[in-house]
Amino acid sequence: MKGPDTMQQDHIHSAFDADLSSLRSQVMTMGGLVENSIRQVSKALNRRDSERADRVVAGDVEIDKLEELISRKAIELIALRQPNARDLRTAIAVMKIAVSLERVADYSKNIAKRSTVLTHSPPLDIGIGSIKRLSKAVRIQIKHVLDAFIKGDVERADFVIYRDEEIDQMYNALFREFLTHMMEDPRSISSCMHFLFIAKNLERMGDHATAIAEQVIYMITGTLPTDDRDKNVMTDFDEYLT
């Protein structure tokens, strides 16, 4: 039979576990909203649908609130329940993942605003397809990394980090495409600039997927993966400088 001390411990543990599990599901809810925000903003851009874009902007408030809630709950958990090493790591990871997701949503909101501005200019005949593909690739990265988080799947998290290189390549190709177009047709410069900032926002979202993957690995293994790629490497359009 368990003594009263052990029972007390069990009680504390199960309350802690319940809190942690509720935090984890809040992260998944937040992740779902962020994925949807990326999907919607891509549609808004393709269809020149500024009402949809407005909904993306408005929806960001809820995501911000969830981030605040998750951070507060995680801190409370750490402050009040003195978690063991692994639970502490999970609480910290949850907090950092929420911060990254909030930033991804911010980029989405920025794209939504640019897409509304773009509805006032003639459509470009280039780049839309590439932007759509990049957006989809980024959304899939977010989806995979959330799966890795909830399943505690290090391999999948590793895969997300590995795949970020592809996102960067897509971004660089897009960059070249728009830059060439700007040079050939200077009247398109301002529209192309919007698309370039949109592409950059998507590429940065991809970096956050990587940051989340690193937190997932830290949560499970207790160490951050070694950084053998420099994510800030500045590859875009070096070759265009004369």
Place this chain on the structure above:
Amino acid sequence: MKGPDTMQQDHIHSAFDADLSSLRSQVMTMGGLVENSIRQVSKALNRRDSERADRVVAGDVEIDKLEELISRKAIELIALRQPNARDLRTAIAVMKIAVSLERVADYSKNIAKRSTVLTHSPPLDIGIGSIKRLSKAVRIQIKHVLDAFIKGDVERADFVIYRDEEIDQMYNALFREFLTHMMEDPRSISSCMHFLFIAKNLERMGDHATAIAEQVIYMITGTLPTDDRDKNVMTDFDEYLT
């Protein structure tokens, strides 16, 4: 005379205070490195000095390490010492400020990389002065907000938030300057694009100064300032779209 319990309490408090005070001075050290990074990268850009730019890139490692150290220590403090509400707020604020400072340093590193690429292209005859002024304004914002942090000065933090509007205006003016130049001289497009990304990085640094100011206010008053400006508002070059 104090009983043993009170003495025990005092002991815990003074150990806590010592830890918190060491955290605060680590934030100031980090802030000093970040300020210097902004100063150096601006010089590197003006003088087309790629060795200086390389040092900025290399120096970012130390800033990253400080951020990790501060986050770890703050979490330990929260986990082990069960701080009261105000100390908890300070520990959280310290952590968030370190994250913002780290991002500012990342932007600095990005600018350093672009400045090196720019040394391979003919110098532009526009914009350098405006970039220099924007960079200085941002550095002063960081300086003020660190002062506000260490002195617990809400008014100064408020002032930093207020001044961010000026940074945004400088950025918008710069944006128009470069965009006009690109349209007039398409051969300058790729150099101008680098400068535009540099300007955008500086403007984002300014947003982080605001985020730090908000954390300072939260630390002191327990509430975040109401957000009556939308910092993500997308003002750049709307007027250029036809």
